[in-house]
Amino acid sequence: MFRRQSSTASSISISLDPNRPVIKNVQKEIDFALILLRFQNPRELFAFSPVSISLGFSLIHSGASGSTRDQIRDFVLKGTSHKHFEKHFAKLNYSLLRAENGTEMCMANHLFADTALEVKNDYLQKIERLFRSGVTQLPFFENPHGSAVSINTFVGMKTKNHIGRFMNDLNFPIGRISALTVLNFLVSGASTILVNAAYFMSEWSTKFDGAYTTKLDFHSSPMGKRQVDFLSSSHPVLYSENNEFRVLTLRYKAESFAMSIFLPINRFGLREAIMGLNSVKVQNLLTRASEEQMNIQIPKWNIECDFPLTEAMPLLGVAEMCGPFAELDDIAPGASISQVMHKVLIEVGENGTTSTTGAPRKNQCPPDNVDFLADHPFMFLITKDLHPLFIGTHY
Structure with a gap:
């Protein structure tokens, strides 16, 4: 009643x-969130974090050019200029990191690259200035387990250990977390992983x-x-x-x-x-x-679920960044994204x-x-x- x-x-x-x-x-x-929700056509417990996905893509946008850059912008914040896109998400990222009464919002936004990859210095300076982000180079192929431990340690430190072990030998995210977006790159055979992890408690x-x-x-x-x-x-x-x-x-x-x-x-x-x-x-x-x-x-x-974004992106108009014609040379020559993963946990009590x-x-x-x-x-x-x-x- x-x-x-x-x-x-x-x-x-x-x-x-x-x-x-x-x-x-x-x-x-909100339109971006609704587009992704409708695409999933949920008929079950399902959730994702639009802000985690957006901030992950924002780091890629900072190193994209041409039509790849246009696709990312129009996918996440349609109808804006590239300069406005960067300013908007830089400001949003900053606002989410400020502690407020009874609320904790922790985020880890970082690029992990194989030691064989030469990430461009201009790109590193840009993501540091806009998102307080950076890159850590790890021996993915020589020591995948040690690299996974290093990524877990970094994310745990950035999220005050609220998000613990989520990488399993660089295969997929696991564990109880609030939001995680992972973008895997392949650059001339060298692997790169972009991680956005967000923890929210209030x-x-x-x-x-x-x-x-x-x-x-x-x-x-x-x-x-x-x-x-x-x-x-x-x-x-x-x-x-x-x-x-x-x-x-x-x-x-x-x-x-x-x-x-x-x-x-x-x-x-x-x-x-x-x-x-x-x-x-x-x-x-x-x-x-x-x-x-x-x-x-x-x-x-209690919702814990995965959102396989890789399959969704071509149907949502963001196919280029995952293909052979990706214009991501401002990150590193020949860069393209091989996989996009998102995982979320929400508990309401x-x-x-x-x-x-x-x-x-x-x-x-x-x-x-x-x-x-x-x-x-x-x-x-x-x-x-x-x-x-x-x-x-x-x-």
Whole structure:
């Protein structure tokens, strides 16, 4: 049952000028996230980090030229100039590294190259200036295991050991992480790996009481259901709706971060609703929300999944950087990308969103008269100042 308590609501609608450059950039970031989400056509638990993928591609953009550079720009932030592209992601990268109240965002953005590869000095200076990134040369072929250990150590140091062992002899990422984008290069037989790893942890502004966590049915389809733990609470939240979605936004301690649940009004119509979603609709739902006292029940969830971007890129208009005609000579002569991998882990519980699970607590009865019950497939979005950090679907 849905019941809105409008008598306690206080409007906090935000008026945004759609012509402001920062708003247009956020819209393009959201469109990029939605394009990737629709391409995956998810019908299961699925998530990825648009910001991790974007920053990984930004490092490649810094060493690309010609049509390869154009494809990367149009793929990630369509309609901008190359100079604006670099400035935008350099600024976003910097803003994500600043610590805020109750929130930790750690990132590792780095290039690892075989010792046989001669990476151009101009490129190294550029990625250091824009992204505080660099290159480390390792003996990939002579000592693959030692090289993997070195990469793991670097990422662990940069993420304060929240992201541990994720490379297994340079084959694929493993482990419990928040977001990881890996781009493998082959340059005249020499291997190069670009890594973007992102860890996000934050506490809710108002925590859920574990005493009210309870088992309820989650209906993944008209004929399919399973029992899962649901978080239950009654406290002020941000709420908005349109003809396709009811949107609940939960704030983190750091006010610039939030998680929004897009619950389709058509109970099992999430896929169709996502197909009709765009950045303008998302921004309207998020910025025109009002604060309301609501009884809510949302599932606890844990998503760990891979997104094989290599197969997606040609179909999304970014084929050149992975082929023999890649124009990446500003990184190193003859460079091309052989593989793009992305991995994400998101855990949502009583305390907030993190890469570790909290201790279980005794369940009690949830509040009566539930206003927002997320017991069927929904989309979720974790943002910072509306920039999409993580997006996914819960089935």
